[in-house]
Amino acid sequence: MLRHSRVFRNFLISYVAILLIPCIGGYISYRTSISVTESISIENSVIQLEKSQELLEHRMAEVEGMTRQLAISQEINALMNDRGTERDVYGIWKAMRNVLTFGQTNDFLRNYYIYLANYNLIVTSGSSFRPEHYYEYFHYDNLTLEEWEQQVLGKTHRSEIKPLTPFSERDVKTSVITYMQSLPLDSFNDTSPAIVVVLIDQKTIAGLLSGLTEQSGGWVHIYDAEGNTIFLQGEAVPDIAKLHADPGFDENKTSQFYGSDLVITTRSEKNGWVYQAGIPRSTLMEKPNRIKQASWMITGGAMLIGVLVGLFLAYRNSLPINRLIGVMKEQFGKDEDTGRNEFDFLSGNIAGMITKNKLLESELHRQLPLVRDAFLRRLIAGEFETRDEIASAAAQADISLRQGEGYVGLLQINGYAGMDTVEVLNELNAARLLMKQAVTELAGPVPMTDSGSDKIVLLFFSEADRLPGPAEEERISELMETLAQHMFAEYKISMQAGFGEPFTSVTEVGQSFDQAKQALEYAVYLNKKGILWSHDTQIENTTYYYPLDTEHRLISTIRAGELEEARKIIDSIIAQNLEQRELSVEMKHQLVGEMKGTFLKLLDQKIFLESPLFESVKKRIIDIGFSGPLETIQQDIHAIIQELCSFIANKKKDSHAQLIKQIYQYTAEAYADPDLTLYRVAEHVERPEKYISQLFKEVTGVNYSDHLIKVRMDQAAVLLKESSYTVDEIAARVGYNSSHSFRRAFKRLTGISPSAYRQSCQD
Known part of the structure; x- marks a missing residue:
């Protein structure tokens, strides 16, 4: 308990010290922020106006996009091009149904209609009217029926916007701006077959700009390039004409004070509209006063919360350390000094583990020659069954197989046959070592291993530009001749060599070694000096070959x-x-x-x-x-x-299919576990993790992680469609600790978000 409290206390003091540093910095920042709050407020107001502008332009772009979709609608085109004497009632019904869908996606499209010139008919999302009947319920207050038919229905419009105009909708007074587009889009005549008219209520636009008027108590004015008002709303709206005529007011400035208001101005590059917002000066200065009051409250609250979080983190982070200390003391001795610092104890033991790991690594490097020798002995003995097994063992022994083709040679030191005293064996060891060094100097790093006390096996793996053939055999013969001359001149050691037929696969090395051994035996029998190739031996044999x-x-x-x-x-x-x-x-x-x-x-x-x-x-x-x-x-x-x-x-x-089936079944049962990994699957089926990974990819064509995601997303789709769980609850039920990760994975796999998928299922 004493040790635990010590680690816990150290963590807690560290967290409190870290907590005090930002508090001090926050106080300094608070003193500085008071002087710059006004400029920040101005900047925020500009950003808010620009975002409102961006949102409004986006909605208007959706309106324009809707007209383009209508332009390619088969139902609308069929009605525009119909020249029959009878109305296509079914076509009109289909067009009404088509029109109905657009108003569900954009509140700017709740009130619009399509005028069909050949039918002299207005089609809306709810019904169809003759122009005179439509005018009875929906009309501009300043236009007669004839003027409306002439200016709106009787002309060709190309993305034309009618400024803010008083409008009556079933005796309800309002003001609207009007978007007009003739169909088809390339209409150039004075009249067009159809016209799409979108009526955008001033209240709808006000909803987008409410943040500028309701929060600050200011006003907003939007007008087009000709000065026609598109939108005007707010408290204490100044005389707009007087404002624009005042030479002291610069309309090109983004922000400036005019009277008691801060006037912000932005200009749209898309349609030339000018957006102006006025914010009272008193509103701007409210924030500095609030900052002072809120800073002390936030600082005190943050300190309290920070201490509580520090207590929690100190406990959580000290717990695994104390467990680790307990395990180490159990492993490395329970009689450790109880007064010793825990971190020193961990540091010393972990350093010892690292040192032991380095010693183990060094020992592995030291054992590498033995591993290579064992690999070569197994290779020439033909103990490997497959190429993959040979390739894995060669990688472990750090031996390059290159093209997998080459020759096997067997060198014999002459003059020691039948001699097996200690002195002779020592001399042979020295002779083999000298011969290996000479081979390395002449031919580079050639894989070699001993075969008995007086023989050395050489493996010459061919390079990509030196494949087995007469040229390669001539090169090896010259190399062996040079080696023999060098060994005799320097150490008075004579040698003989036998080489087998070339092997074209690493699995044939053992066969080539047998041939080299026979060639050497034949050379010794004939007392032939130098190198003898297997194909040069004419062994007359009355027995068959089947070792x-x-x-x-x-x-x-x-x-x-x-x-x-x-x-x-x-x-x-x-x-x-x-x-x-x-x-x-x-x-x-x-x-x-x-x-x-x-x-x-x-x-x-x-x-x-x-x-x-x-x-x-x-x-x-x-x-x-x-x-x-x-x-x-x-x-x-x-x-x-x-x-x-x-x-x-x-x-x-069959075995693989059964194993894959077992993996599928286990995944279907355990997909909701956030800790489900390939390691857990391998543990369940009792196979190595790497083997399972390669097998699953080879059999199914996908990685296991991708399969797990698909299983989870399929189940999530069922829950989204058939249950009332929230997205966060569904994420937890299909094995995700983070709903953000779940949403991202769902959208990556299906192309839409979980909420949109659920909405589409409901629709």
């Missing part, structure tokens, strides 16, 4: 489902026995029997023994004849390998 390690590699490759690798091994065996040997009939029969025995042993393994193809494949193996040519037998074996590898591949696919 045990090749058989094991064939079995492992088929069990792994590697069809191409298994075929290459069979082709290599046949080539060895056909091209480099002349087998007797008895040897040929024995070779075929050995190969058939290999496949029968393979079938006796559990994975094939319980398979439905066991009997059929077993019969095919037994039916392989001894008297046929090896090429025919080779084709029969290829067909058997094809069937076995296909079975393994399908088995893997």
